[in-house]
Amino acid sequence: MLVLAVVARVWLVGVSESPPVRAWLTVFVSIVVQAMPFVVLGTVLSAVISTVVPPGFFARALPGRAGLAVPVAGTAGALLPGCECASVPVAGALVRRGVTPAAALAFLLSAPAINPVVIVATAVAFPGRPEMVVGRFVASLVTAVVMGWLWLRLGRAEWMRLPARANLDGLSRASAFVATCRHDAAQAGGYLVIGAAAAATLNVVVPPGWLRAVAGQPVFSVLALAILAVLLSICSEADAFVASSLTQFSLTARLAFLVVGPMVDLKLFAMQVGTFGRRFAVRFAPTTFVVAVVVAVAVGTVLW
């Protein structure tokens, strides 16, 4: 066993000398390391929601009619400072706590895009272009609310494998808190690793000249940047800086990048599979992608 470990280590260290493998490893661990504080923040919040907040709290805080609860929850996304890694466990805990799924999903989508940290980062990345900040806020919120309403009309409960919850009955509050933290962190962390591996692969594999080739075509460039946002899985706190550097693309295409990224990306998709189940994620993520692109183009057309 020990010999095997030593041999494996020598082999791995050897393989990791090759530049592409080394770059892949660096990007892979970077995404995991970068996301970890947010995953922990999200799981601690979700444990607070599951064990400390009284059961009836959200029922009282949100409007009784689901159609109204969706925009309220979507706007409440502005209160969670963090990126998408924090919002997935929190949304899972909200559903567990009896929040109507449509409202929890609106929160899931809006929180990483419209919170103050991300809005300030966007303003810094686009100096002299406040309309980009406004456009991002409006398009993200509209997309989140539309997705919530779509779920109300078309969603089926059986698609969503309600978050597996640790059975907390009979546990003291402290034990229940620890059990929820452990379960959510293990889930979110495991799926984060899958997403980070996929994103690192694309980061290293996508040919460098690929972007320039499509930048000139208006329709295709919007789609290209929307797809790029999915593939790169950049944290929503950093994506504005990447978008501002994609100067060969139209502002509308870059707005699409900023609206899609925090809502649909490889890392997020993997985490959604973990929290809500695969049957949910394969329907929800592509629909969100289409809605986000359409809304971003509409908002972009009004602005520019």
Next chain:
Amino acid sequence: MRREVQSVLLFLVGGTMVKIGLTGTYVRYVRVGLGPYLIAAGVVLVVVGLASLGQPLFARADVTPPAADGHQHGHGRFDVVWLLLAPVFALLVIAPPALGSYAASRSGTDLRALASTNYPPLPDGDPVRLSVLDYATRAVFDQGRSLGSRTVTMSGFLVADDHGGWYLTRMVIMCCAADARPIKVGLAGDLAAEMPGGPRPDAWVQVTGRYTAQTGADAVNHERIPYVRVLTVEPIPAPAHPYEA
């Protein structure tokens, strides 16, 4: 069993985060400011791991029924938490280095997002110490006016261009290495003569030189690359903070 596995792995992940946070290796992967949060998150995971290992009395009540927990991921009872071994192993055993010339030569130089609107006079010092980013933005957007004929010194790693020349390069990150973009400054002068052992990719060097109006175009994105007229080149060890922010 599931509880124990999850607890041990979260403990390992937490311990790894604390370790790279305290030793400072985390700056190869994420921005410097994330350090305290990384350590805090690591401590939380360590405490959660230990606390839930220490609750054997609750093991039965706590376990989620396996049937409801299959997660439809096609591997029966495979628990994704095992995957956390991958980053732990990569960080503790391989500890991959900061992004270098391979990543830098695949992306175009990226000054535009970082351009400033005013370029105050250079600080005192002869030579005056500048970041690669500061030099490059002053050279491109200020047409070198604020650089004048001052002797500057800056450090970065070497990246080969397509014509046998070399760029002095730094990667700039906002959050983590996944969003890293290079800043390249062309080195005008005979590097082979100046540098003992000759230039090679990824070598960290300290360059002194003066502004020159010479510019080039990046092969990847055709952005303008400013040059510096090289006076001296010295190999240096990789710096504690590999990225500019």
